[in-house]
Amino acid sequence: MLTDAMEIVWQRPSSLTPALTHYCPGCGHGIINRLVGEVIDELGIRETTIGVASVGCSVFAYNYFDCDFAEAAHGRAPAMATGIKRVRPDRTVFTYQGDGDLASIGTAEIVHAAARGENITVIFVNNAVYGMTGGQMAPTSLPGMKTTSSPFGRDVHRAGFPIRMSEMLATLDGTSYIVRRSTHDPGNVNKTKKAIKTAFQTQINGLGFSLVEILSACPVNWNLTAEEALHYVEEKLVPYYPLGDLKVAETVKNMSVR
Amino acid sequence: MTKELWKGNEAVAEAAVRAGLHAYFGYPITPQTELLEYLAKRMVELDRVFLQAESELAAINMVYGAGSTGARAMTSSSSPGVSLMQEGISYIVASGVPCVLVDMMRGGPGLGNIAPSQADYFQLVKGGGHGDYHPLVLAPASVQEAVDLTYEAFDLAMKYRSVVIIAADGAIGQMMEPVELPPMRDIEPKDQGWELGGAIGRDRRIITSIGLEPAELEQINLTVQARQALMQAAEVRYVERWTDDADLVVVAFGTAARVAQSAVREMRERGLKVGLFRPISLWPFPTEQLAQIAKKVKRFLVVEMNAGQMVEDVRLAVGSEPSVAFFGKMGGLVPMPEEILERIEALELVPVGS
Numbered sequence A: 001m002l003t004d005a006m007e008i009v010w011q012r013p014s015s016l017t018p019a020l021t022h023y024c025p026g027c028g029h030g031i032i033n034r035l036v037g038e039v040i041d042e043l044g045i046r047e048t049t050i051g052v053a054s055v056g057c058s059v060f061a062y063n064y065f066d067c068d069f070a071e072a073a074h075g076r077a078p079a080m081a082t083g084i085k086r087v088r089p090d091r092t093v094f095t096y097q098g099d100g101d102l103a104s105i106g107t108a109e110i111v112h113a114a115a116r117g118e119n120i121t122v123i124f125v126n127n128a129v130y131g132m133t134g135g136q137m138a139p140t141s142l143p144g145m146k147t148t149s150s151p152f153g154r155d156v157h158r159a160g161f162p163i164r165m166s167e168m169l170a171t172l173d174g175t176s177y178i179v180r181r182s183t184h185d186p187g188n189v190n191k192t193k194k195a196i197k198t199a200f201q202t203q204i205n206g207l208g209f210s211l212v213e214i215l216s217a218c219p220v221n222w223n224l225t226a227e228e229a230l231h232y233v234e235e236k237l238v239p240y241y242p243l244g245d246l247k248v249a250e251t252v253k254n255m256s257v258r
Numbered sequence B: 001m002t003k004e005l006w007k008g009n010e011a012v013a014e015a016a017v018r019a020g021l022h023a024y025f026g027y028p029i030t031p032q033t034e035l036l037e038y039l040a041k042r043m044v045e046l047d048r049v050f051l052q053a054e055s056e057l058a059a060i061n062m063v064y065g066a067g068s069t070g071a072r073a074m075t076s077s078s079s080p081g082v083s084l085m086q087e088g089i090s091y092i093v094a095s096g097v098p099c100v101l102v103d104m105m106r107g108g109p110g111l112g113n114i115a116p117s118q119a120d121y122f123q124l125v126k127g128g129g130h131g132d133y134h135p136l137v138l139a140p141a142s143v144q145e146a147v148d149l150t151y152e153a154f155d156l157a158m159k160y161r162s163v164v165i166i167a168a169d170g171a172i173g174q175m176m177e178p179v180e181l182p183p184m185r186d187i188e189p190k191d192q193g194w195e196l197g198g199a200i201g202r203d204r205r206i207i208t209s210i211g212l213e214p215a216e217l218e219q220i221n222l223t224v225q226a227r228q229a230l231m232q233a234a235e236v237r238y239v240e241r242w243t244d245d246a247d248l249v250v251v252a253f254g255t256a257a258r259v260a261q262s263a264v265r266e267m268r269e270r271g272l273k274v275g276l277f278r279p280i281s282l283w284p285f286p287t288e289q290l291a292q293i294a295k296k297v298k299r300f301l302v303v304e305m306n307a308g309q310m311v312e313d314v315r316l317a318v319g320s321e322p323s324v325a326f327f328g329k330m331g332g333l334v335p336m337p338e339e340i341l342e343r344i345e346a347l348e349l350v351p352v353g354s
Helices: A029-043 A057-064 A077-087 A099-105 A107-115 A165-170 A186-204 A226-240 B008-018 B033-045 B056-068 B079-095 B121-125 B143-160 B170-174 B214-234 B254-269 B287-293 B311-318 B337-346
Strands: A049-053 A068-071 A092-098 A121-126 A175-182 A209-215 A244-248 B004-007 B023-026 B049-052 B073-077 B099-105 B136-138 B163-169 B176-179 B238-241 B248-251 B274-279 B281-283 B299-304 B323-328
Touching (some): A029 A057, A057 A068, A099 A107, A099 A121, A121 A186, A165 A209, A165 A244, A209 A226, B004 B008, B004 B143, B008 B033, B008 B170, B008 B176, B023 B056, B056 B099, B073 B079, B099 B170, B143 B163, B143 B176, B143 B214, B163 B254, B254 B299, B323 B337
Parallel strands (some): A049 A068, A092 A121, B023 B049, B073 B099, B136 B163, B299 B323
Antiparallel strands (some): B004 B176
């Protein structure tokens, strides 16, 4: 019971539902869900936002956000979001996708949504592994990384090399804001939130395609403790997937923010 | 109203526009490409949504998104493209999202060719994707009928929250015929209580096809089945000609029925009791109506531009007693009336009065 003497210092963003998440201990999705929720709150767009969830650990995102949501087929979230945004340009439309979804089965959809400069926002969570199906090799799994489908470590001669999606997408003229951030420590979490906010503002200002790639820990499928997994992000993922702004269009740099 | 000469693909596109088409997403494939090209111009002129997708996979998922907002959305393709769309169709049906799909069928399997075919019967009628479902499938036999069914398809999609498929073929898409186009409709979107549009002053809504708990997924299935039951009760469509006194009834749909009709008419002129039964709704199939005919008629000839895919449904309808013969052409060949005549002659009917 809140009394006059008490003050709320921390609470769930109103853009998130009270549902318990299915995320494993130490998983980065919970942090990222919260950051997106906080940004939607701060921008005051909960009622005018439509989310598109994907397949993988992000499959239940629609349960956790208190806004209208669609659940897309595997990899097709950018196409579904395109359909929604084209008929409702007055709404804020974002997808929430993992690396298996976006960088493997859905490469065509993300590349072409980006190339068209669709005025949508993509939250791209990269944990270098297929989480939901139990830790198989993802297109983003590091060379030598042991997964259930690369039990001897990813052999690049047989399984090819990881894809740096943000670098690839940043080469497309249609993109306006492409950045990579991480969630392995509080400072980076704060930077991630700022980037998510800029991405949404890019869309609200009608400036085109925005994507925030977020490096995120998956301790269960990496066979690490939660703390070890954060170190793994910092020491292994960040060197391969450098943090930073891959593309910030002049229009985004100069946009007025609310 | 005066009739105008229209190419099938363009007439279907204009019918969709006049039915209130809000958003079209498509990918080029012969023999339906003129439909996409026509809308590329027309939709932009009308300040509506036209988008050429990167693939049929993307096109159907864009339709899924647009349809999720309650907008009248459509895509069109031809057989190999429709194979790619099957994933999306399964999701769309499970989510109860209305949309229209036009299939101008071509020869298969594989890359096949660009000639007219009816070999998509199974993939359209039997639920070509995973899971238990049937879309509403309507098969026109002329450009005019393609126009009329397309015009109506959007209302049916909304009514049943289902995918409605116009199952035509390359012949109907490519040929020109005189048609009377319906009037332009002004569609005022009305909230039905399920569409996504932003949770302004209401609880959030979710469009999804997932039901992780088996009991939950059973409910999704029961809802799909209930919608289908309504379609089965109200949307069976067919045309019967000369079946009252027939000794033999030819069963055919779409272009094959058009050809068969010439052969049947010729037989009637020769005094032979041959009738024609043309299903318009391939799903729901006019099972009861064929069963009624089978009480009197003991011989059927199914004519299709495939290897006999509809024969299974005809056999199920007429039971085991009547004989069910089949004549078909594959590979994009269209049967000639004379060929059908020969088949009927081979069944040795006795002329009237002999």
